[in-house]
Amino acid sequence: MSPLTAPAPRAAHPPVQRTVEVVGRRAVDAYVELTLSAPEIAERAQPGQFVAFAVGGETSALLLRRSIAISTADDGLVTVVVSAAGPGSAWLTERQPGDTVDVVGPLGRPFPDPPPGARALLVGGGYGAAALVGLAARLRDAGHEVDAVAGAAGADRLCSVQELTGIAARVAVTTDDGSSGRRGLVTLAVDELLPDAGVVYACGPMPMLRAVADAATARSIPSYVAVEESMACGIGVCMTCVLPIVGEDGRTRFSRSCTEGPVFGGDRVRFDDVGSLPWDVVGADAMGVVAP
Amino acid sequence: MSPLTAPAPRAAHPPVQRTVEVVGRRAVDAYVELTLSAPEIAERAQPGQFVAFAVGGETSALLLRRSIAISTADDGLVTVVVSAAGPGSAWLTERQPGDTVDVVGPLGRPFPDPPPGARALLVGGGYGAAALVGLAARLRDAGHEVDAVAGAAGADRLCSVQELTGIAARVAVTTDDGSSGRRGLVTLAVDELLPDAGVVYACGPMPMLRAVADAATARSIPSYVAVEESMACGIGVCMTCVLPIVGEDGRTRFSRSCTEGPVFGGDRVRFDDVGSLPWDVVGADAMGVVAP
Amino acid sequence: MTALDTAVDMRTTLGSAPIPSPVLTASGCSAFGGELEPFVDLTAIGAVVTKSVQLRPRSGRATPRMAETPSGMLNSIGLQGPGIDGLLAEELPWLAERGVRAFVSIAGTRVEDFAELAERLRGVPGVLGLEVNISCPNVESRGEVFACDPVAASDVVSAVRAAADPAHPVYAKLSPDVTDIVSVARAVSEAGADGLSMINTLLGLVIDPDTMRPVLGGVTGGLSGPAIRPVALRCVWQVHQALPEVPILGMGGIRTGLDALQFVLAGASAVSVGTAVFNDPSAVARVHDELAVALGERGFASLAEAVGYAHR
Amino acid sequence: MTALDTAVDMRTTLGSAPIPSPVLTASGCSAFGGELEPFVDLTAIGAVVTKSVQLRPRSGRATPRMAETPSGMLNSIGLQGPGIDGLLAEELPWLAERGVRAFVSIAGTRVEDFAELAERLRGVPGVLGLEVNISCPNVESRGEVFACDPVAASDVVSAVRAAADPAHPVYAKLSPDVTDIVSVARAVSEAGADGLSMINTLLGLVIDPDTMRPVLGGVTGGLSGPAIRPVALRCVWQVHQALPEVPILGMGGIRTGLDALQFVLAGASAVSVGTAVFNDPSAVARVHDELAVALGERGFASLAEAVGYAHR
Numbered sequence A, B: 001m002s003p004l005t006a007p008a009p010r011a012a013h014p015p016v017q018r019t020v021e022v023v024g025r026r027a028v029d030a031y032v033e034l035t036l037s038a039p040e041i042a043e044r045a046q047p048g049q050f051v052a053f054a055v056g057g058e059t060s061a062l063l064l065r066r067s068i069a070i071s072t073a074d075d076g077l078v079t080v081v082v083s084a085a086g087p088g089s090a091w092l093t094e095r096q097p098g099d100t101v102d103v104v105g106p107l108g109r110p111f112p113d114p115p116p117g118a119r120a121l122l123v124g125g126g127y128g129a130a131a132l133v134g135l136a137a138r139l140r141d142a143g144h145e146v147d148a149v150a151g152a153a154g155a156d157r158l159c160s161v162q163e164l165t166g167i168a169a170r171v172a173v174t175t176d177d178g179s180s181g182r183r184g185l186v187t188l189a190v191d192e193l194l195p196d197a198g199v200v201y202a203c204g205p206m207p208m209l210r211a212v213a214d215a216a217t218a219r220s221i222p223s224y225v226a227v228e229e230s231m232a233c234g235i236g237v238c239m240t241c242v243l244p245i246v247g248e249d250g251r252t253r254f255s256r257s258c259t260e261g262p263v264f265g266g267d268r269v270r271f272d273d274v275g276s277l278p279w280d281v282v283g284a285d286a287m288g289v290v291a292p
Numbered sequence C, D: 001m002t003a004l005d006t007a008v009d010m011r012t013t014l015g016s017a018p019i020p021s022p023v024l025t026a027s028g029c030s031a032f033g034g035e036l037e038p039f040v041d042l043t044a045i046g047a048v049v050t051k052s053v054q055l056r057p058r059s060g061r062a063t064p065r066m067a068e069t070p071s072g073m074l075n076s077i078g079l080q081g082p083g084i085d086g087l088l089a090e091e092l093p094w095l096a097e098r099g100v101r102a103f104v105s106i107a108g109t110r111v112e113d114f115a116e117l118a119e120r121l122r123g124v125p126g127v128l129g130l131e132v133n134i135s136c137p138n139v140e141s142r143g144e145v146f147a148c149d150p151v152a153a154s155d156v157v158s159a160v161r162a163a164a165d166p167a168h169p170v171y172a173k174l175s176p177d178v179t180d181i182v183s184v185a186r187a188v189s190e191a192g193a194d195g196l197s198m199i200n201t202l203l204g205l206v207i208d209p210d211t212m213r214p215v216l217g218g219v220t221g222g223l224s225g226p227a228i229r230p231v232a233l234r235c236v237w238q239v240h241q242a243l244p245e246v247p248i249l250g251m252g253g254i255r256t257g258l259d260a261l262q263f264v265l266a267g268a269s270a271v272s273v274g275t276a277v278f279n280d281p282s283a284v285a286r287v288h289d290e291l292a293v294a295l296g297e298r299g300f301a302s303l304a305e306a307v308g309y310a311h312r
């Protein structure tokens, strides 16, 4: 077995907390793209990072921030693509230009640089594709060839295809119901593009990340996945967002996906064990879990 | 001592609960006047009644409705004048045309009719004057002479003076700081107009209501005051809004200001005892309070 | 309430008393029902749980009696009410005439008071059963609240069970302000309670930053509303886990059908909607409808199938 | 934190240890402080109350570990942490280097564990004192939570007091999930606690309407945030009323300076800001500033004057 991927590095800059103005709002099929005038966040942001919004306004019963991946961060503007999943994200999608929102960011670790000269394969599921737009541009600017796959349940849940098409050499689209691109899971396209790839970056739902990471690892191609785990704080203080991650010493720890992620080496995430407490996680013995 | 005023009658119609559209918003000095398209409430409303708004929207931590007096109710439109006192009323003042709000009303008992032919004196303190606009119009239409006094701390807290001027024979304005009208409390003007009055109606802060009611009672003029007591439900089910009120049988009870008020005979409210539990309130003995 | 055309059988029972809907009002949160008439078909809801009544008429406490809190409220009403004579003369006949089921909440400061109230309610038309409020933290009494002591709580319940109409199910209403709610639940069940109402309010306090004194006339008050829902659900879960055969009337912060569903899944065979009525006067009917839809969507043919389902 | 130019003297003490601000983090809500550095001047706040540490490193529980609730949240972390060795090797030196005061929260499942932790922390640079977490409902242990039994709680506290550095004030952290918090407070005070931290989370439960099972891996969890503030304030009020000489570190739903003021008026001489940090990472500094302004506006020359003022 080849050595595992190097863990994603810390971000170059610490986060800031700002009240910023929404300067653009665009409905994109099932999602809403918001553009924020947030120069201090934009200048610090690196692809793969996210921001955390306070939601519901002054009278809100929703205490916890909502984490949303940064799609692009240029010229003082930060864009995000939001899917209305529950009350907090629904509130975000209802923001209008001129409204202000309280946001903390950029948060989390960015995608690491690819190996020199490597062709990069970017795989986005649903709104996860949005998080790859900034990365695609950076990779292209750094001289890497970029391929991209965007997949979703249906056409209205695809995202950022146009932006990725403008940057990537090849773009493949898949939908579960065949309403756009090829019918099937992203792995259909990934399997075809993977042989050319020197590195894989993925963002989307856990089952997709797992399939993509497994496929890459099977071919000994380094992969990085941006995970989405339920977060209470986004800044590393609450310990709610942990995943079983294999560390540099080969031992598994419950690592915070907000500060040690959201970008992890695809071969370091123990997807099988998410939601359970395996005996070999550091400190499981103190919880009364014994080795089998 | 003359017999006490007849208690205010029940409203003619039961309340309804509706989601209605804000069709007008106007900042009036320190207040905001909202116009609601609420035909079913407008057609039921009688002067003196109020509505209760759910506040804060879908994600709100504010559970209790906010009671606001109806200013006018004509042609399917209900107007209210709101002062931003705390988070709930502030949220109301921020509503814009096109927004919808959930409102219950009309609630409470209306102002009773004046004695036949009586000249009516209407006294409003702060935004309380708004609640008298509909009454003034009704009285005038019924052939009564109407005088009005509007008082407030300062000019920017006066309300509905223009509307009242269009209806009343005489309108007096007082402000505590002299920034508009005469410097002083409303009683300054009330004392002058009272000799001509056959009935007094008042709405405003408790100390003002008390002074006006006392002055009227001292001259054996019937008075009706619309009180403002902290309310949790507005519909009579919670028992939070009680005041010590002298009933028809001469005994004092803790009466709900939402359903047995907000309009009470000025001589029936035991202003002195608000916030305490006098021994002669019905049922005080069961609370362990003994007659002195 | 417009009965939705869902296939789900929503019938349930309070002890032995059948009711067509599992959604009831909560004691003290809908007075004696009348005020809800413009908003709800009172005959269609499970029952009106009446404001706790005592032997004598009570003025209740001085104002202020409430303070809004984040996603909840604090109240200190002090059980204002007409006393049992008033209830029998006015409120219960009003409900009975209309065919509205009344689940009568009784309260007192001595065991004999409770027994006498139960006795007075024997055979009264329209009375479905009794909820014994042993847990109200607002009653002015020397000494501890009954519900905080398994022995005192049992004394009340057995006296009520002995005095009450045999046809009236007796539910004991428990307080969450105890170290071990299961032990209280077990004690009152053994003392003859036909079911448990859970939970009453949590004891709380708010200080007014302007006066710099407690807001409420009664200093402390009872905390209710969605804020306390997780505590209420935990109590229902623990008691159903320990005593799966004891019927539970669940309450505490229920605002929607999905909230009610959580209580049912945790073990409640009926629910009361309290503070949410202040926000939405039609809440009781709406929660019934939403719960029916939610059960249907999840493939339940009847409410009964879902009771305690989360423990599987 | 920019120290506001208010005339109010904000200094206070934790037992005998002076601190420049009465506003601290809450255990488990700011990890070991480092992550707040971009948002708060850690040297200016009262202290960083560290995540409860045990003897051995702990993985904590499986996810999901949290559920948002109305104006609050439920958590079931299971005291994930590096163990005392890790704390001594990494976290405490990091804080000490920067001159940040650490109020170290210790936890265990046996009395001896607590004593050993206190012993290991003697004389450690930067350690201001100890908070004894006898009330965490999340610790996987057979039997009852220490804080629910005055005797067990006292055993822990007297063992810690005996083993701890005499210069370290020892605060016992109480649980609200008891019938009589004053009796627990009295017991641990008599056992040598220099102060009381109040309150820990309330035991709660949330059921996922989709899976129809409890959301949390640990089934029940701890309820925190503004939702519980009235309960926390009531506990502080009751204990200060009964034991006015015992210092209280108040917490539970504090989000603003006016919230903190309520705790101070009820009897707390310092406060911790917990869950609110998840909403606003600069909350600890902001609450300090807002509290200073609020005290000044009310004519207090010092924080000390306001402590317990609502009982006058």
Ligand SMILES: Cc1cc2nc3c(=O)[nH]c(=O)nc-3n(C[C@H](O)[C@H](O)[C@H](O)COP(=O)(O)OP(=O)(O)OC[C@H]3O[C@@H](n4cnc5c(N)ncnc54)[C@H](O)[C@@H]3O)c2cc1C
Pocket (backbone or CB within 6 Å): A050, A064, A065, A066, A067, A068, A069, A070, A080, A081, A082, A083, A084, A085, A086, A087, A088, A089, A090, A127, A128, A130, A131, A227, A228, A229, A230, A231, A232, A262, D067, D068
């Ligand atoms: C690093 C990261 C990046 C994300 N990027 C995006 C994005 O670009 N676009 C987008 O639409 N969504 C994104 N999400 C998911 C988004 O955060 C959740 O959909 C949202 O928090 C749900 O909140 P709610 O109030 O709508 O739903 P609810 O289910 O009511 O939320 C309840 C609680 O659970 C938390 N929660 C629920 N689901 C998630 C989730 N999937 N991830 C994290 N917390 C969750 C919420 O924060 C909240 O505290 C991202 C999540 C993470 C962790």
Ligand SMILES: Cc1cc2nc3c(=O)[nH]c(=O)nc-3n(C[C@H](O)[C@H](O)[C@H](O)COP(=O)(O)OP(=O)(O)OC[C@H]3O[C@@H](n4cnc5c(N)ncnc54)[C@H](O)[C@@H]3O)c2cc1C
Pocket (backbone or CB within 6 Å): B050, B064, B065, B066, B067, B068, B069, B070, B080, B081, B082, B083, B084, B085, B086, B087, B088, B089, B090, B127, B128, B130, B131, B227, B228, B229, B230, B231, B232, B262, C067, C068
């Ligand atoms: C019959 C009636 C008519 C009213 N008419 C008007 C009006 O025309 N215009 C206007 O601006 N205001 C009016 N008020 C007052 C208005 O209801 C309060 O200012 C408002 O409820 C305060 O809510 P808040 O969230 O802004 O303040 P908060 O102080 O945060 O409110 C906290 C809680 O206390 C209750 N509360 C606080 N103050 C009052 C109060 N004065 N009366 C009733 N409940 C209160 C609130 O409903 C809420 O439940 C009226 C009140 C009553 C009872």
Ligand SMILES: Cc1cc2nc3c(=O)[nH]c(=O)nc-3n(C[C@H](O)[C@H](O)[C@H](O)COP(=O)(O)O)c2cc1C
Pocket (backbone or CB within 6 Å): B238, C026, C027, C028, C029, C051, C052, C075, C077, C079, C105, C133, C136, C173, C199, C200, C201, C222, C223, C224, C225, C226, C228, C251, C252, C253, C254, C272, C273, C274, C275, C276
């Ligand atoms: C204003 C008010 C008055 C109440 N009065 C009573 C009462 O008289 N008897 C009783 O057993 N419970 C009383 N309760 C408690 C409720 O019945 C219920 O147990 C509690 O509020 C929790 O439910 P909720 O969150 O849905 O309101 C009262 C609650 C409120 C808010």
Ligand SMILES: Cc1cc2nc3c(=O)[nH]c(=O)nc-3n(C[C@H](O)[C@H](O)[C@H](O)COP(=O)(O)O)c2cc1C
Pocket (backbone or CB within 6 Å): A238, D026, D027, D028, D029, D051, D052, D075, D077, D079, D105, D133, D136, D173, D199, D200, D201, D222, D223, D224, D225, D226, D228, D251, D252, D253, D254, D272, D273, D274, D275, D276
């Ligand atoms: C995520 C989380 C983790 C916590 N961990 C601990 C802990 O390790 N030790 C402890 O004593 N209290 C712990 N608490 C309780 C808090 O310190 C505090 O007592 C409680 O949350 C109430 O305050 P709050 O409402 O301001 O959060 C934790 C609370 C939360 C929300």
Ligand code: FES
Pocket (backbone or CB within 6 Å): A230, A231, A232, A233, A234, A235, A236, A237, A238, A239, A240, A241, A242, A256, A257, A258, A259
């Ligand atoms: S979300 Fe709080 S530690 Fe990651």
Ligand code: FES
Pocket (backbone or CB within 6 Å): B230, B231, B232, B233, B234, B235, B236, B237, B238, B239, B240, B241, B242, B256, B257, B258, B259
């Ligand atoms: S406000 Fe509820 S009874 Fe009057």
